[in-house]
Amino acid sequence: MDKTYLYYPGCTLKTKAKELDAYALQSMEMLGIPCKELDEWQCCGAVYPQATDEIATRLSAARALEEARQKDCDLLTLCSACHHVMKRVNHDIASDADIRMKVNNYSEFETPYAGETKVVHFLEMLRDTIGFAELKKRVLNPLTGRKIGAYYGCLLLRPSNVMQFDDPENPYIMEEFLHAIGAEPVLYSYRNECCGGYVALDDPALVQKVCTKVLHSAEQKGAEVLVTACPLCKYNLTKHDSGDVPTYYFTELLAEALGVKE
Amino acid sequence: MLVCWCGSNIAGTVDINTVVEASKREPGVVYATDYQYMCAEGGQAMVRRAIEEHSLTGIVVSACSPRMHETTFRKAAAAAGLNPYMVEIANIREHCSWVHKDKEVGTEKAVVLMRAAIAKLNLNTPLFPGESGVIKRALVIGGGIAGIQTALDIADAGYEVDIVEKSPTIGGTMAQLDKTFPTLDCAACILTPKMVDAAQHDKITLYTYSEVDEVSGFVGNFSVKIRQKARCINSKLCNGCGDCIEKCPAKKAKSEFDEGLANRKAIYVPFAQAVPNVPVIDQTQCLKFKTGKCGLCEKVCLPKAINFEQQDEIIEKEYGVIIAATGFRPLSPERYGEYGYGQLPDVITSLEFERLMNAAGPTGGALLRRSNGEKPKSIVFIQCVGSRAEPDKGKSYCSKICCMYTAKHAMLVRDKYPNIDVSVFYIDVRTPGKNFDEFYRRAVEQYGVNYIKGMVGKIAEEDGRLRVQGSDLIEDTQIFVDADLVVLATAVEAQASARPLGTMLTASMDQNNFFSESHAKLRPVESPTAGIFLSGVCQGPKDIPETVAQAGAAAVKALGILSKDKLIGNPCIAGPDELLCNGCASCEKVCPYGAITYADKEINDHGHRTTRHVAEINEAICQGCGACTVTCPSGAMDLKGFTNRQIMAEVDAICR
Numbered sequence: 001m002d003k004t005y006l007y008y009p010g011c012t013l014k015t016k017a018k019e020l021d022a023y024a025l026q027s028m029e030m031l032g033i034p035c036k037e038l039d040e041w042q043c044c045g046a047v048y049p050q051a052t053d054e055i056a057t058r059l060s061a062a063r064a065l066e067e068a069r070q071k072d073c074d075l076l077t078l079c080s081a082c083h084h085v086m087k088r089v090n091h092d093i094a095s096d097a098d099i100r101m102k103v104n105n106y107s108e109f110e111t112p113y114a115g116e117t118k119v120v121h122f123l124e125m126l127r128d129t130i131g132f133a134e135l136k137k138r139v140l141n142p143l144t145g146r147k148i149g150a151y152y153g154c155l156l157l158r159p160s161n162v163m164q165f166d167d168p169e170n171p172y173i174m175e176e177f178l179h180a181i182g183a184e185p186v187l188y189s190y191r192n193e194c195c196g197g198y199v200a201l202d203d204p205a206l207v208q209k210v211c212t213k214v215l216h217s218a219e220q221k222g223a224e225v226l227v228t229a230c231p232l233c234k235y236n237l238t239k240h241d242s243g244d245v246p247t248y249y250f251t252e253l254l255a256e257a258l259g260v261k262e
Numbered sequence: 263m264l265v266c267w268c269g270s271n272i273a274g275t276v277d278i279n280t281v282v283e284a285s286k287r288e289p290g291v292v293y294a295t296d297y298q299y300m301c302a303e304g305g306q307a308m309v310r311r312a313i314e315e316h317s318l319t320g321i322v323v324s325a326c327s328p329r330m331h332e333t334t335f336r337k338a339a340a341a342a343g344l345n346p347y348m349v350e351i352a353n354i355r356e357h358c359s360w361v362h363k364d365k366e367v368g369t370e371k372a373v374v375l376m377r378a379a380i381a382k383l384n385l386n387t388p389l390f391p392g393e394s395g396v397i398k399r400a401l402v403i404g405g406g407i408a409g410i411q412t413a414l415d416i417a418d419a420g421y422e423v424d425i426v427e428k429s430p431t432i433g434g435t436m437a438q439l440d441k442t443f444p445t446l447d448c449a450a451c452i453l454t455p456k457m458v459d460a461a462q463h464d465k466i467t468l469y470t471y472s473e474v475d476e477v478s479g480f481v482g483n484f485s486v487k488i489r490q491k492a493r494c495i496n497s498k499l500c501n502g503c504g505d506c507i508e509k510c511p512a513k514k515a516k517s518e519f520d521e522g523l524a525n526r527k528a529i530y531v532p533f534a535q536a537v538p539n540v541p542v543i544d545q546t547q548c549l550k551f552k553t554g555k556c557g558l559c560e561k562v563c564l565p566k567a568i569n570f571e572q573q574d575e576i577i578e579k580e581y582g583v584i585i586a587a588t589g590f591r592p593l594s595p596e597r598y599g600e601y602g603y604g605q606l607p608d609v610i611t612s613l614e615f616e617r618l619m620n621a622a623g624p625t626g627g628a629l630l631r632r633s634n635g636e637k638p639k640s641i642v643f644i645q646c647v648g649s650r651a652e653p654d655k656g657k658s659y660c661s662k663i664c665c666m667y668t669a670k671h672a673m674l675v676r677d678k679y680p681n682i683d684v685s686v687f688y689i690d691v692r693t694p695g696k697n698f699d700e701f702y703r704r705a706v707e708q709y710g711v712n713y714i715k716g717m718v719g720k721i722a723e724e725d726g727r728l729r730v731q732g733s734d735l736i737e738d739t740q741i742f743v744d745a746d747l748v749v750l751a752t753a754v755e756a757q758a759s760a761r762p763l764g765t766m767l768t769a770s771m772d773q774n775n776f777f778s779e780s781h782a783k784l785r786p787v788e789s790p791t792a793g794i795f796l797s798g799v800c801q802g803p804k805d806i807p808e809t810v811a812q813a814g815a816a817a818v819k820a821l822g823i824l825s826k827d828k829l830i831g832n833p834c835i836a837g838p839d840e841l842l843c844n845g846c847a848s849c850e851k852v853c854p855y856g857a858i859t860y861a862d863k864e865i866n867d868h869g870h871r872t873t874r875h876v877a878e879i880n881e882a883i884c885q886g887c888g889a890c891t892v893t894c895p896s897g898a899m900d901l902k903g904f905t906n907r908q909i910m911a912e913v914d915a916i917c918r
Contacts, residue, residue, distance in 0.1 A: 167599050169600040170600075187605060189721075189722030189723045189724070190722055216724075217723070217724060
């Protein structure tokens, strides 16, 4: 690998979701992916601002993106929410002249930033830089016989024309990942439905309803566990599972398969 | 100069007298007059008289569009002994009087247009069309209902027809259908007699399991290479007993005819009434081809018709006309992940549904769920799957037949199984056709089909059933319908083989790979390429009655050529000045008809003889579009009747 990734962990990965971060770093070291954590990163903003004239909440993402351009690195993300915010803010700056002008006026970068940085999610890195075929060869403890349901949630997939992650209606990248680490992916209908997200604060009953639907659908298809890339999805699902179908971060299973899980 | 009033159509906004008087001052004009209706018999007589009395060498008619009456005035000129290509039309109606309200402005423009036409006429030369012979045989490509009908109509008129069909039998998509709207006739009952008629007609030759490999030539003189794929059966010896099929141990292939819902043997006839009733060996499935062992069919075949050594055969034949009748395929709904087709076994397409309802289908006509073989309690139909869609997912057009076949499906279900609940999601219900809306209303009013205006966002599997999530636009709510079977009304899509065939025929295609007609209203069954005709859905979505009507129309147009001994060409065609041609071949690339070839020729350039690579025009193929003349960088290519000099003279006259 010639290019070093600049890694953007985000707040949750240093607090609530430490294992998502830790297992990812261990696995990358094992796989020999050159990677450096971004200096002095700030919160991505956590929620992508839908208002087109909202500038302030886009600035910290813009700062991380500009930093990656300066270092001539791709920006590597792991948390679904951070990835979503980074990717969309980057797209805004690249495609909307008004937002681009305002972001640059506020930030006063030495060279104006116009969306040059490539934002790469950890799963995309596994697929495109290492390749799932190669990953399969590096697996020491294949998770043979483990029936695992991939839970995408919505932030990685939509809006699909901006995220360009996978088919939003019938995604397959996580299933390919599960194949590579030797597990048996379980396809179930609600794997790309929203977990309820931040509505948990406002209307917990609604979140319980949608999470139960997701868990029930996975369980019926024979999933023993779910994997996700999103701390919020994990929080919501874990809160509402009855212990039958626990949710893990996909990096934990990766570390286990690669034999680096401590 | 003959100026027409067209009643008040022209005279209302153009001062006719000013135009007549102005024309008299133009170079070459010896006589000018006007008349109320120049196209009427009196006007035409006036044209003839003017030519004769004044010994005119050319005439300009200032009147309506040349698309309207150019032919009329050319005929009148010819009757008076003038070369018909010495007639020019100045369009002072569509291009002038109809678009202007101010008489002064209209008159000024009419004068300018008249001047341009005179400038062009001064450079006209008499043109003489060429002649070519006609081979009295037609080729029909595609053996569905469209191709069969066209072939029968041509054959009944007494001309030979060959049908080339890529699958082992004729019949096409219609043979797969159960019932037909709006009369609910059984599709096979009305189609199979026509298939037999085609097979038994002494003027029709069937080439099934065959494809067109190569086409060359031009109207009246096409030469075609047909690849008859190896059936591995000697068709002349086979008696169609079917013993070979019974004994064949390889039974895992998916039946194309049953849309993959049932298996077939490696040696097979697609369905019981196939024409011809001669099996085919699928070499990808046959154990003899895969392992070298088996040959059971060969052992049981009494007439010794099995021939594993058989090779593809190339048949070369000549035709006067070619009719494209390649039909369609239903679009595959795999790009619509939200419907789960391919993952959820109880989500099927409409054509699959036809097979499930068909008494000769994989379930013997019993409507059963694909997942567990049980009878469904609730069925949801979804219309416009891939039709009227975003371009990245489906087709922008309306597939035209889905509203009606979905109403048919819904009605048939309710008729046969009154306990099954049936819902239909639709964007609009479109039923323009004889007895069509009455049919749809029967589905709603008499059969109690629940029509929901709205689209479906997701189909999820829940507790062994399908949960259909959609919008109800009339109630303005999100709704959920539980179903045991979901049927997707998939869009009509051109065959994948249509575009390559279009290239072979040099017939133009639209952006959806349907064959383009020559004129959307007035020449709907003719391709812009002379001698190529269009039959059925290959030109655009159609139902069966429309397909049959168009098939007949294509036959009549084809007969118009077949019945002639000689074809008179259009003399307004391109030709190169060989001294100027630099051999760059730009014209060959832009020619949409394949009329231009390059050859080494000996050129006599003022006594200096050299061999050069220069363009050649096939005059029978050239349609005179002029694409080559504007492409040619050295100005060597010119279009007779529209030479570069003539067009520049028109521009000069307008700018004067």
